[in-house]
Amino acid sequence: MLDPVFILAPPRSFTSLVCACVGQHPELLGLPELNLFQADKMEDFWSGREPDGQLRSPFWAVMRHGMLRTVAQFYSGEQTIQSVNMAERWIKTRRDRTSGEVYRELAEHVAPLRIVEKSPGYLRSRVNLDRLIATFPNARFIHLLRHPRGQCESLMSAKGGPALLFMLGSVDRSGEEPVLDPQILWHDANAQILDFLEDLPAERSIQVRGEAFLNDMDATLARICDWLGIRGDAPAIEAMKHPEDSPFSQVGPINARLGNDINFLNAPALRPGGVTVPSLDGPLDWRPDGASFHPRVAEMAREFGYE
Amino acid sequence: MSEPAAPKKKRSAKTVEAPPAKPRRALLAPELNPARAVEGVARMSLKDVVADPALRKMGVELWRQMRGTPEAPPPTSVEDLWKQLPSARLNSSSTADEIDRYRERLSFRATMLEALLEETLHELDLLARAVPADVPEPEPAPEPEKPKSRKRKAA
Amino acid sequence: MMTAQPSRPWPGRGLGLGDFRKASENGFGDPGNAYPHSMAWWRDRLFVGTTRSNMCMLKISKIKTNLAQWPVECPDYLYDLDMRAQIWSLDTATGQWDEAFRSPMITGRDGQRLPREMGYRNMTVFKGRSDPSEALYLCTYSPAKGIGTQILRLLDGKVPQPVPRPVEWGERVTTLRLLVPFKGRLFTSPTGEADGNPNSTSHMVIYETDDPVEGQWRRVCEPRFGDPDNSSVFEMAACGDWLYAGTSGAKGYQVWRTRAEGPAPYDWECVLSEGAWRGRENQGVASMWVFNDALYIGSGIQHGGIDIVNKVGPAGPELVRINADGSWDLLVGVARDTPHGRKRPLSGLMPGFGNFFNGYFWRMAAHDGWLYLGTFDWSLMLQYSKSENWNPAFRRAIDKIGLETMFHHQAGADLWRSADGENWLPVTMNGFDNPYNYGIRTLQSTPAGLFVGTVNPFAPRIAVKGLKGWEYRDNPRGGLEIWRGRTDWGSP
Structure with a gap:
């Protein structure tokens, strides 16, 4: 069994698309957001409560959808109301196990295919990432990047995006009035990823700019294949360009609809045409004071190769 | 397929129990938003939101915006916050x-x-x-x- | 450009409810055909053996029931009904059913004209030493005053011919449930006797022959496996190098196995006892099937899941698995400590797939990489039952729910499926939307799909409670049904 490939990125960084594309490689298997490492015990994963009884997230019931869909697909080959009920039983019979043990069981079940997954929730705490690496010491990581202006604008315009930013505390409170400022989240999430990856040997992670992925897909996919040591021939690359072929790339049954961004699930196929890469200079649309990027945000973005 | 060499620092289950590693890069959130929890990319503290009138006002506006109910009275409980609108339509594969x-x-x-x-x-x-048969009635x-x-x- | 099609690590599509179509209803147009008691695929056709008017047979039997109102209109004398068992065959290409055979009439021991057989309780494809080709062997359910059970062989002609049965059976053994090929031999064991119970026998012993045409049946195990508690061998199956036999008994079933080598009687070893250590609630082995090199064992409590005489049940059936290495797993059932350690149901499902009204796991079959399991659900009988004998709490709960609601939402057998034996999901939980289909007795995998035979003895006229009390009315949904499941209905 090969340890999985995880995609780490702030929200709205093309993670759904990249995970589904890479996961379509014939030696890989892209999964929905499992969120497993947000809990230590499966009992806590199922209840959505921390050991102290606190609800992990108001959306926790929805955050189990990816796991339910995965188990339903793995053990019944279908995602239906009935198979999701079956998946609930599968999870509940493992309530005494750790999330790591269960994740390994899934990884062994699909071996020799190698899992590709992204759960943005893993970034909520370093504990989650430590749990991950303790389970999969040889995991690999794609640090997926997006220009801060594109990522921030996307979050601000997404349905529920501003509310998410608020909940995650991406608020500039330094002035008189609070300002919702997505660059805080962009910066801190990336900082946390960099911190985490620095502890690993360099070959275990790769940085991929989302814009490059979309604008020069063949070359970027080939680079990822090369890094993972998997075949990068034309049929493999072509398969990766069809994220819509994954059984997880559509809405699920009524009792486990999501497991991924709903916009991606509603339209998973690649769309023709590339994306433009914005500039780091100039005022930010979401700032009423006309401010531009915080110097540390700009500095980090330049480190990532953005201008 | 062979794997590259194991990581320099071997991690064990013990690592999970250890306190989270201190971030080496200074985060922006603590600097710009003291109300926010400082560890990682975490949640805003509800208590702090409630205590800060400006944050509370912003929160209510965003909540209304997310639900598409600009006239809705402010939520009075946590349950209220996450209550799904009866009109919400849920598409599915079923x-x-x-x-x-x-x-x-x-x-x-x-x-x-x-x-x-x-x-x-x-x-x-x-x-x-x-x-009970074995306990005399007091x-x-x-x-x-x-x-x-x-x-x-x-x- | 061609894409590289990845191999995906999940099972191929199983049969869901939408994949099933009704292949026959109302007992092939004769609602007296109540049980599709046997089914086989032979010479590119599906064969189904029926048993007739079981609810009227039950009325005159010695089986104790708790019914306030008999569910089906029955004559005073059973044989006023046409009780001759039938064999039907289906050409799957055209969908055409033909009646292949009907039991002849005989003169019974009391001089009455009787059908030779009222049912075909099993059929199997086997080639014995004297058979020129694979033949269809059948075993019968004969009237108590008839000539006893027969083993029949259908070869080239259209009339199945009796072959010799063990001499000591005489006329007393009335019914057989088992005909099991293993290592070139055919194995059987008596299931029921005249003047007794269709499910227990004084001849509890297993017989084999490699040449049924010549007879030469010989005993291959000690009577009752040396345990007087065993009342019959209720199920057998060949799995790898082993022949397994499951018993029924008051302390719970036992499972024995042998390699059937060397001189008879063979060496048998007991693999499970005391109902896999659940006890009497796993009264008998109702079904066995081999799937992915493991043996699956479904339990049941006789007489519809509630054995009044022995005071067992209701208690839902369990499913266990004996693995190739001899270890065993509890798949569906109650967690417990056993001599082999703590066993928890790996499926997460309580007995009866969590359905309190399931009385047996009655039949299993593997088809296209999936294991299917059909149940018997007794909830339909609630409306006819003496509620004053129910547990008061149960009665109050049913009163609150309402019999009408029970009938519409609970009644009807369940069919479940699993791709690995551990994770199960339902195909139907209400007898394919017919509450009178209260059991699934036969499952047959064929190249033309999976065939499912539902037990439905609620015909032709059933008791209906109206304003003036009970009356018998025609039941348009009575009589056995055959359902056919396939994922490729679009192709020929």
């Missing part, structure tokens, strides 16, 4: 027949559970009046203890 059958099954289960709950409460009532006889009231919803 067919009309699958959904109908599921609905029927759940509705029947609710009927069964309600009957079982009623029967269970009836048994509890009996127990509340039980005089004088004067205590008031029978009633089972705790339970909230029940009609099926």
